[in-house]
Amino acid sequence: MKAREIAYKVLLDIEENNNYSNTSINKHFKKIEMTNQDRGLATELIYGVIENQYYLDYIINKLSKIKTQKMSTCVKILLRLGVYQIAFLDSISDYAAVNETVNLVKKYDKRSSGFVNAILRNIIRKKEEILKVDIDDNIMYLSTKYSYSPWMIKNWIKNFGEEFTKDLLDSNNEKPNLYLRVNTLKINRGELIEKLNNIGVKAYKVNLIEEAIRVENFKNIENNELFKEGLFTVQDISSMLVGKVVNPKKNSLVLDMCSAPGGKTTHLATLMNNTGEVLARDIFEHKLKLITSTVNRLGLKNVVVEKFDSSKVDEKSINKFDYVLADVPCSGLGIIKRKPEIKYKTKAELKDLPLIQKTILENASKYVKKDGILVYSTCTIEDTENINIINEFIKTNNDFELVPIDEVNVDLDNQDKGYLKIYPNIHGMDGFFIAKLRKVR
Numbered sequence: 001m002k003a004r005e006i007a008y009k010v011l012l013d014i015e016e017n018n019n020y021s022n023t024s025i026n027k028h029f030k031k032i033e034m035t036n037q038d039r040g041l042a043t044e045l046i047y048g049v050i051e052n053q054y055y056l057d058y059i060i061n062k063l064s065k066i067k068t069q070k071m072s073t074c075v076k077i078l079l080r081l082g083v084y085q086i087a088f089l090d091s092i093s094d095y096a097a098v099n100e101t102v103n104l105v106k107k108y109d110k111r112s113s114g115f116v117n118a119i120l121r122n123i124i125r126k127k128e129e130i131l132k133v134d135i136d137d138n139i140m141y142l143s144t145k146y147s148y149s150p151w152m153i154k155n156w157i158k159n160f161g162e163e164f165t166k167d168l169l170d171s172n173n174e175k176p177n178l179y180l181r182v183n184t185l186k187i188n189r190g191e192l193i194e195k196l197n198n199i200g201v202k203a204y205k206v207n208l209i210e211e212a213i214r215v216e217n218f219k220n221i222e223n224n225e226l227f228k229e230g231l232f233t234v235q236d237i238s239s240m241l242v243g244k245v246v247n248p249k250k251n252s253l254v255l256d257m258c259s260a261p262g263g264k265t266t267h268l269a270t271l272m273n274n275t276g277e278v279l280a281r282d283i284f285e286h287k288l289k290l291i292t293s294t295v296n297r298l299g300l301k302n303v304v305v306e307k308f309d310s311s312k313v314d315e316k317s318i319n320k321f322d323y324v325l326a327d328v329p330c331s332g333l334g335i336i337k338r339k340p341e342i343k344y345k346t347k348a349e350l351k352d353l354p355l356i357q358k359t360i361l362e363n364a365s366k367y368v369k370k371d372g373i374l375v376y377s378t379c380t381i382e383d384t385e386n387i388n389i390i391n392e393f394i395k396t397n398n399d400f401e402l403v404p405i406d407e408v409n410v411d412l413d414n415q416d417k418g419y420l421k422i423y424p425n426i427h428g429m430d431g432f433f434i435a436k437l438r439k440v441r
Ligand SMILES: C[S@@+](CC[C@H](N)C(=O)[O-])C[C@H]1O[C@@H](n2cnc3c(N)ncnc32)[C@H](O)[C@@H]1O
Pocket: 239, 257, 258, 259, 260, 261, 262, 263, 264, 265, 281, 282, 283, 284, 287, 308, 309, 310, 311, 327, 328, 329, 330
């Protein structure tokens, strides 16, 4: 199967089953034999279409009497794929984009091929004019041009100003970097870089984090021998910062309240050099398997995995742990580059999150020993899920204090105050919030 057809199948799965792009890509790519070139193009098409969905629909609706909301899913997705190639991919000729799309329509919905052909040909006839966004209202203009729910743009302009918002939108459109965390139990960073170079993967040290490597052109990672040997795991540097901020001493007792798929759990367990114990909890049974599989692959012996709803109080865990991590469920507005579908979330979908976050943080605080450390983190840039939660927590819990973060140098404005606010456009990594508290009495 060729790249465009695979992209179509994945996009159909995402649209019909509400799956996340990365989950659906993994599921489909595992099943199908394909060349690295097809894999690359299919990935580009899938992410490109999701990232630009509002814009692509706006262009299609300029020309089509039947609006995208009324089209069959099949035709809508194939049109989006065709328009995306015409508007964004210089490496593909317009005619190839039209012909390949029409061939797929003939296969999946034969009677619509004339309709799709006419729309795509109309676009290429007056390309420059048709691909422009002609909307006067600034919010709607940005929402269409960059493809975001209008409320998000409005909210960011209110919180950060227009210049910052445009900068953030541009930054979210860039391709995300790919980072590996070295499994220091098995190999050191220099040796792993050499092994990666030997198999043709470009690999570079990341100054900020001693166990981090940035890689380029690394495809089909899960089938790679170095991966199977457990020499590394894939993790963004913002996420690695959380482990660094927790910074557990050897032989400690650590609780990770929301731990699947286990990126931070396995980092914490590695930082303790296979001593002590990390109790890794998550509410979803099926996600626990992901943690166990990474724990085994990395050769960790100090992780216990347990299904538990962290919004409930566990009497047995009170005052028991040296370190507690609450990496709470959040809106994900800091990782849009990796999960572009987050751009289309409604305000209503996200409104209950601060309450869940507060509850999990309150519970987390109960499990920390005196002088123990509590770390709260999210992958969002919204103050309502971040610093506001921490400020409210401190007001009502005078046994906790924010402690200066000196394990990393990344947000010099805030880290002395005990938290990190990381923005993709400022720090060049996933947007995160990390706060570090100590139980002082
Ligand atoms: C941000 S993710 C955690 C990422 C993870 N710490 C890592 O580094 O790989 C949040 C996790 O919280 C879990 N979750 C949501 N509600 C929960 C609850 N009430 N109790 C425990 N886990 C929960 C989700 O299943 C999800 O895996």
